[in-house]
Amino acid sequence: MKLASVSSTQQGETDRILAELASDLRAAGTTLRGIVKELSYTATYENGCDMSVRVLPDGPVIKITQDLGEGSAACRLDPVALTDAVAQVERSGFDDVGLFILNKFGPEEAAGRGFCAVMAKALEQNIPVLVGVGTANAKSFQTFAGGLAEELPADAEVLKNWYAATRQKA
Numbered sequence: 001m002k003l004a005s006v007s008s009t010q011q012g013e014t015d016r017i018l019a020e021l022a023s024d025l026r027a028a029g030t031t032l033r034g035i036v037k038e039l040s041y042t043a044t045y046e047n048g049c050d051m052s053v054r055v056l057p058d059g060p061v062i063k064i065t066q067d068l069g070e071g072s073a074a075c076r077l078d079p080v081a082l083t084d085a086v087a088q089v090e091r092s093g094f095d096d097v098g099l100f101i102l103n104k105f106g107p108e109e110a111a112g113r114g115f116c117a118v119m120a121k122a123l124e125q126n127i128p129v130l131v132g133v134g135t136a137n138a139k140s141f142q143t144f145a146g147g148l149a150e151e152l153p154a155d156a157e158v159l160k161n162w163y164a165a166t167r168q169k170a
Helices: 015-029 080-092 116-124 136-143 156-168
Strands: 003-007 031-035 054-055 061-062 099-102 129-132 151-152
Touching: 003 015, 003 136, 015 031, 015 054, 015 156, 031 061, 031 080, 031 136, 054 080, 054 129, 061 080, 080 116, 099 116, 129 156, 151 156
Parallel strands: 003 129, 003 151, 031 099, 099 129
Antiparallel strands: 031 054, 054 061
């Protein structure tokens, strides 16, 4: 199975590396599917838990969090916006796709929703899948992956080498 996770203890680093990897691979001619964090989006809150994502390869950019107010500690994820992002990716299809990237295996995926079915479809079609995984959902991701995912460090060269190796196995 061509499935790998990447994580970093440094806040925002996984998002940055995955977005830059997507940009580099796209510039090199790789067809991509999935979502990455829109790095140009400025978070409203200090903890950075509001965000927009770019549907790969060309957009659109979708704000996937809700404004719940300054003092709210509740999850800001907007499930309707996430469902829209999933639908946009599904409509793009998987013809000639070189890599599927998911910026974050989050609470929706941990519950078996979100991008789970789309990732499974990509894997069924022998498309490598690279997923950002934080500590909060690491155990759920391992359950989803059945212990078959390779854990990679948040290092751009390691990720590029992993992708290149998956293409050689194709």
